[in-house]
Amino acid sequence: MPNPVTRLAAMASLALLAVACGGNDAAAPGAAAPAAQAPAPAAAAPTAAEQLAAVIAGEHRTAENRARDRYRHPQETLGFFGIAPEMSVVEIWPAAGWYTEILAPYLREHGRYVAAHWDPEAKQEFFRRGLQAFRDKLAAAPALYDRAEVVVLAPPEKTDMVPPESVDMVLTFRNIHNWMAAGQAETMFAAMYRALKPGGVLGVVEHRAPADVAQDPKAKSGYVRQDHAVALAEKAGFVLEAESPVNDNPLDTKDHPKGVWTLPPTLAEGDKDREKYLAIGESDRFTLRFRKPGSVAGVGEGAAPATDESAAGEETAAPPP
Numbered sequence: 001m002p003n004p005v006t007r008l009a010a011m012a013s014l015a016l017l018a019v020a021c022g023g024n025d026a027a028a029p030g031a032a033a034p035a036a037q038a039p040a041p042a043a044a045a046p047t048a049a050e051q052l053a054a055v056i057a058g059e060h061r062t063a064e065n066r067a068r069d070r071y072r073h074p075q076e077t078l079g080f081f082g083i084a085p086e087m088s089v090v091e092i093w094p095a096a097g098w099y100t101e102i103l104a105p106y107l108r109e110h111g112r113y114v115a116a117h118w119d120p121e122a123k124q125e126f127f128r129r130g131l132q133a134f135r136d137k138l139a140a141a142p143a144l145y146d147r148a149e150v151v152v153l154a155p156p157e158k159t160d161m162v163p164p165e166s167v168d169m170v171l172t173f174r175n176i177h178n179w180m181a182a183g184q185a186e187t188m189f190a191a192m193y194r195a196l197k198p199g200g201v202l203g204v205v206e207h208r209a210p211a212d213v214a215q216d217p218k219a220k221s222g223y224v225r226q227d228h229a230v231a232l233a234e235k236a237g238f239v240l241e242a243e244s245p246v247n248d249n250p251l252d253t254k255d256h257p258k259g260v261w262t263l264p265p266t267l268a269e270g271d272k273d274r275e276k277y278l279a280i281g282e283s284d285r286f287t288l289r290f291r292k293p294g295s296v297a298g299v300g301e302g303a304a305p306a307t308d309e310s311a312a313g314e315e316t317a318a319p320p321p
Contacts, residue, residue, distance in 0.1 A: 048084050049075075055106045060144055065098055068265065071282035074102055076246045081203035081289055083169060088112040090162060090195060092153065092172040092188070095130060097137050099173060104138075104148040113147070116161040119154035127154075155184040159191035167195055171203045174285070176229055177219035177260075189236035198294025202238055204229060205247055207260045207283045222260030226286040238290035245287075252284035 046054065056074055083089065085106055094100050094115045107113040117134060118127035131150075138145035153161045170192045179185040192202055209215065209223035230240055256262035260283045262269055267277060 049079060051085055052078060052083070052102075052106055055102050058101075058105065060105070060141060061101045065101060068098070068282070071247075071249075071264075072098075073246045074099070077203075077205065077244075077287060078102070080242070080244045080246060080287060081169065081171065082201055084111075086110040087168040088114070088166070089169045089171060090114040090116050090167050090192075092116050092170065092192065093118065093175050093178070094134065097134050099171070100134075100137075100145075100148070103171075105144045108144070108147050112149070112167075114149045114151060114162060114167065116151050116153035119152050119158060122154060153188075153191065155179070155182070155187040155191070159187060160194075161191065162195050164194050165197045165200075167200065168197060169201045169203065170196055173205045174207060176204070176206045176224050176232070177222045180217065180219040180224065185232055186235065189232050189238070193236040193238060193292060196292045198292055200292045201241075202233065202290040202292070204233070204288045204290065205285050208254075208286045210254055220259065221254075221256075223254055223283075226288070229286070229288065233288075233290050237292065239293055240288060241291045242289045243287065244289075247285035247287045249281055249284040251280045253280075254284065 053075055056069065083103075083106075087107065088111060089103060089107055091099060091103055091114070094117060097115075100113075100115060104113045104115075115134070118131045120128060120131055122128055135150065138148055138150070151161045152158050172192070175188075176185060179188045196202065206226075206229055207223045209219075209221070209225045209228075211225060211227065213225075215225045215228045226243075233240065252263070254260075256277075258268040260266075263277050263280055263283055265282070267274060269277070
């Protein structure tokens with residue numbers, strides 16, 4: 001089945017061809033035949049960034065998810081990470097599939113999308129039910145998700161989500177606090193490092209705790225200090241390459257009665273101070289790009305560098321360990 005991005009590009013090419021071939025009606029009898037026109041130039045193939053923008057604007061995305069783009073900035077975030085449509089990409093714990101709606105169609109034709117999700121044999125119903133809902137979402141739209149792969153990532157026992165050093169990029173959105181709550185943060189960073197090719201990229205987004213507040217080892221508020229996340233990644237072997245302000249939110253005071261879940265989209269306080277929290281918006285988040293040292297063909301040193309201009313899970317409190 002054709003990729004949705006390819007269909008958009010094909011429609012644009014047909015429109016250009018129609019304009020080029022249009023003209024006056026047939027000439028009157030005896031009139032000189034018009035000079036042959038040069039064929040219309042082929043429409044330029046869409047760039048990686050244009051392909052990404054087309055998927056983000058796609059009608060397959062729910063209105064509720066599109067409404068959150070102003071907080072999550074998917075175009076800018078994925079561009080900062082340096083994603084390209086031919087990459088092999090693992091998304092860690094995609095939960096209900098907010099980013100899956102973007103990543104799977106974008107990578108479908110030339111790349112590979114792997115959802116490293118929860119364990120269908122988990123003791124917690126939260127995990128089993130969430131995974132089944134995610135699978136149902138993929139099955140309902142095969143034209144978009146038929147090539148998406150779903151694998152198990154359940155620390156500490158099940159962490160070999162893909163063969164070692166087999167993917168170009170690993171992405172995790174607002175998950176570190178859940179791993180900390182379960183005491184598995186170091187295990188998860190080690191698993192991500194193991195999965196990446198030398199020179200591969202780890203993209204991280206997480207709710208940012210104040211730098212002057214001691215880090216709760218269990219991250220019960222949902223907020224994680226940026227320097228703590230960097231230390232976890234560096235302990236696994238990653239090198240911090242760059243950080244982006246794209247998901248910063250200076251309105252977030254981070255002192256809410258029910259932690260990050262006080263804010264949208266959860267609004268854990270219900271109608272209490274609802275307008276106040278809606279005005280703040282979603283949480284302040286750090287956005288970091290790490291790299292696994294080394295290089296292989298097409299990745300890392302010698303490959304085109306990821307730039308800020310190039311092309312989750314949901315906020316869920318960690319279930320009891």
